[in-house]
Amino acid sequence: MEYRCVECGNAMKSLFVQYSPGNIRLMKCERCRAAADEYIECEIMIIVIDLILQKPKAYRHLLYNVLGPKSSYFEQGLLGKLSFGFLVLDGYRSLFIDRSREQLGLSTSFSSLLWRFQKLLMDVFLGNFIFLSTFLLATRIFLSASVGSLRYKEILPAILISSYFKLFLLAMMVWEFPSSVVFIIDLFVVSANTVALKVITESTTSRCVAICSCAHFMKFLVTQVLELRSS
Ligand SMILES: [Zn+2]
Known part of the structure; x- marks a missing residue:
C-alpha cells in the first residue's frame, strides 16, 4: 500500500x-x-x-x-493478531449478554458450563463467519464496478481495525454498565466500519452504509436464532 x-x-x-x-x-x-x-x-x-x-x-x-504503507497487512502478521483480538472481544460481548440475561437462573453445573461454552463458540465463529461472508458478498454486489479488482486484502483489515470500539467492552470488566451499552457500542462499530470501508473503497456513503448494515444485521440474526434454539 x-x-x-x-x-x-x-x-x-x-x-x-x-x-x-x-x-x-x-x-x-x-x-x-x-x-x-x-x-x-x-x-x-x-x-x-x-x-x-x-x-x-x-x-x-x-x-x-x-499501518499499511511499507508492506501489506498480511506480511506484517497484523491480520492474525487483529482477528484474534476481534474474536476474543466478540466472545466477551457474547458472555456479557448471556450473563445479564441469565442472572436469575444461574447454574454452575458441568453440563451447563459445557453448553455455555459451546454456545459461545457458535456465537463467535458462526456469527462472524456469516458476518464476513455477507460483508464480502455485499461488497461484490454493491461495489463491483467502483472497486475494480476488489481489494479484499485491504478491506478485511480495515474492518477489523475499525471495530476498535469493541475495546470499550473491557471497561465493563471494571465498572458496571447496563447491557444496553453493548448495543450502543455495536452502533459505533457499524458506523466506524462504514467510514473505514468508505475510505478504503472510495465509494459512496449510502453503499457503504448498506453493506455494513446488511453484514451486521445478518450476524445479529444468527445470534438470535442460536439464542432461540437454546432457550
Ligand atoms: Zn489531497
Missing part, C-alpha cells in the same frame, strides 16, 4: 521531508494543495478523538499512513 493524502485520498510518494531529527516539513498534496498528512505533527489523543468522531481523514491516516 502507498501513502495517501488524508484530505482527498490522493496517492503520495512520501509525507514529509526530514532535515534533521525533530525538524521536518510536511509534503503538500498535488491534487488538493493541503498538507498531505497533518496528523504526523499531532498528539495521539487528537487522532483518537478524530477517530471517535468518525472523521474519514483520521481513518485514512491510520489505515494508509500508519
Whole structure:
C-alpha cells in the first residue's frame, strides 16, 4: 500500500521531508494543495478523538499512513493478531449478554458450563463467519464496478481495525454498565466500519452504509436464532 493524502485520498510518494531529527516539513498534496498528512505533527489523543468522531481523514491516516504503507497487512502478521483480538472481544460481548440475561437462573453445573461454552463458540465463529461472508458478498454486489479488482486484502483489515470500539467492552470488566451499552457500542462499530470501508473503497456513503448494515444485521440474526434454539 502507498501513502495517501488524508484530505482527498490522493496517492503520495512520501509525507514529509526530514532535515534533521525533530525538524521536518510536511509534503503538500498535488491534487488538493493541503498538507498531505497533518496528523504526523499531532498528539495521539487528537487522532483518537478524530477517530471517535468518525472523521474519514483520521481513518485514512491510520489505515494508509500508519499501518499499511511499507508492506501489506498480511506480511506484517497484523491480520492474525487483529482477528484474534476481534474474536476474543466478540466472545466477551457474547458472555456479557448471556450473563445479564441469565442472572436469575444461574447454574454452575458441568453440563451447563459445557453448553455455555459451546454456545459461545457458535456465537463467535458462526456469527462472524456469516458476518464476513455477507460483508464480502455485499461488497461484490454493491461495489463491483467502483472497486475494480476488489481489494479484499485491504478491506478485511480495515474492518477489523475499525471495530476498535469493541475495546470499550473491557471497561465493563471494571465498572458496571447496563447491557444496553453493548448495543450502543455495536452502533459505533457499524458506523466506524462504514467510514473505514468508505475510505478504503472510495465509494459512496449510502453503499457503504448498506453493506455494513446488511453484514451486521445478518450476524445479529444468527445470534438470535442460536439464542432461540437454546432457550
Ligand atoms: Zn489531497
